[in-house]
Amino acid sequence: MNELLKNIESMKIRGANRIAIEGLKFLRKFCKEKGFGRDFQKTTEKLESVRPTAVVLHNCLEILKKERDVETINKLLRQLREAPKRIAKHGSKLIKSGYSIMAHCHSTEALEIIKEAWEEKKKIKVYATETEPRLQGIITAKELAKKKIPVILIVDSAIEFFIKDVDMVLVGTDAMRKEGVVNKIGTCTMAVVAKKHKVPFYVAGNTLKLDNRKKFVIEERDPDEVYVEHMKTLEVRNPAFDITPWKYVKRVITEKGIMTPGNVLKMIK
Secondary structure: OHHHHHHHHOOOOOOHHHHHHHHHHHHHHHHHHHOOOHHHHHHHHHHHHHOOOOOHHHHHHHHHHHOOOHHHHHHHHHHHHHHHHHHHHHHHHHOOOOOEEEEOOOOHHHHHHHHHHHHOOOOOEEEEEOOOOOOHHHHHHHHHHHOOOOEEEEOHHHHHHHHHHOOEEEEOOOEEEOOEEEEEOOHHHHHHHHHHOOOOEEEEOOHHHEOOOOOOOOOEOOHHHOOOOOOOOOOOOOEOEEEEOHHHOOEEEEOOEEEOHHHHHHHOO
């Protein structure tokens, strides 16, 4: 348990879907041995507390608390593993041959859409932000390059410089709430710049990312990820996520199809 929590906290295991998958795999083994009693409740609370912003694990645990069965865990795991493929099929329809796409951070679902478009023989190019301070965008760039997909790695502050060269922005999401899309810090800035230049802004995310939690916090991570020299008069803040208001979002690509922000908001009860 401690090793799993440490790996999630350190971002060795990263991404809302991946955190949920690894959490469910641990719980499957745990529940086979110890059942769904008091120890199960304590364990779920510990899992949820590690990365509080991402909602997928929370939603999976809420379902599991109502349907306390190992088969429920298996169903959730299948849903999480199959969703990216379905999202890819829907999302690739939005990409035309010749398109340049701007991406942020490292989203499995957004990447699957881009890969699907490439496999459909569409000529595309991707601008990937490095995504400070953890540089997850470099992971995206390398993954695309290994697939022979043309990719240009840029610093986060160059979004405005390059946005005029792209046809669409495609990002993932950690949670979708009434107030907007929760994603890696810098996403909202990208959406505002895209709107200014009339570049459509698309979000890819499965429906387990719908978030109706009343208690919601933006996770702030260790300041040392930004700057390690400690000074008495220097404060370092390191929020991991921001919220992009729905007015900046063109469409949301889910495993159930391409939706308007209005459609998504109706699903958030």
